[in-house]
Amino acid sequence: MLNSLLKITIVIALTVIVSCGVQPGEKEHKRTLTRDELISLNRRMVEIDADEIKDYVEKNNLEMTETKTGLWYRIDEEGEGNIVTKGNVVDIKYEVRLLDSTFCYSSDSLGTKIFKVGQGGVEAGLEEGILLLKKNSKATFIMPPHRAYGLVGDDDRIPGRTSIVYKVEVVGLKEE
Structure with a gap:
């Protein structure tokens, strides 16, 4: 409060x-x-x-690491192969919730996210976190507003100035 x-x-x-x-x-x-x-x-x-x-x-007794930018992360499953780098195209399953556990989005209903790392178009915290992973890695990211949806939110389910919890799995990785 x-x-x-x-x-x-x-x-x-x-x-x-x-x-x-x-x-x-x-x-x-x-x-x-x-x-x-x-x-x-x-x-x-x-x-x-x-x-x-x-x-x-x-x-919540979580063992997580904080980056210099304020992103918190935990690698839940290591995955295999090369680590994701800028220029790679990744395909991720995901679930997004607010810190109070309110459900926002998931790939179950919206489909996986496919994006080229380093070209924007997704949350800055998601790109930063993905660069820590390999194919088939699973991770949890907690993004502060300035690494997620900022002052205004997404005009739908994520209010402005809100931190979010992102659970991800890299299901596809194409090196370019």
Whole structure:
């Protein structure tokens, strides 16, 4: 509850800062302050997200590793062959849930995801995590909002500023 209130407060503060008018003589000074304040608010939101994920990992007794970007991962099954690299085309089965276990999407109903690694088009956290895997690997990723759907969510089942749990299996790997 406290995290939700803090998130709402930060979003409101961000909105107020961005929408404030600037007097003609103050334009350059205000722009610098606004930029610095936005950077500070963004850093604080990333810290809040990191704390929320860390609490989730500890509460569920998960053995996971955090990357420098804030992605948490656990390789559940190692797989075989070469590790995925940029330029490879991967085919993955997946399931996406919110941290509160709310179901969002899965390949069971939507089909597998096929994408070329390094070309975007999927969540940044998914691309980062896939680069840790091999064919037939299974893994769990926890993506903070800035590595998943960001401030706005996906306009469907994933709200804005939400961390997600991604369970994946690399079922196809084509090296290019």
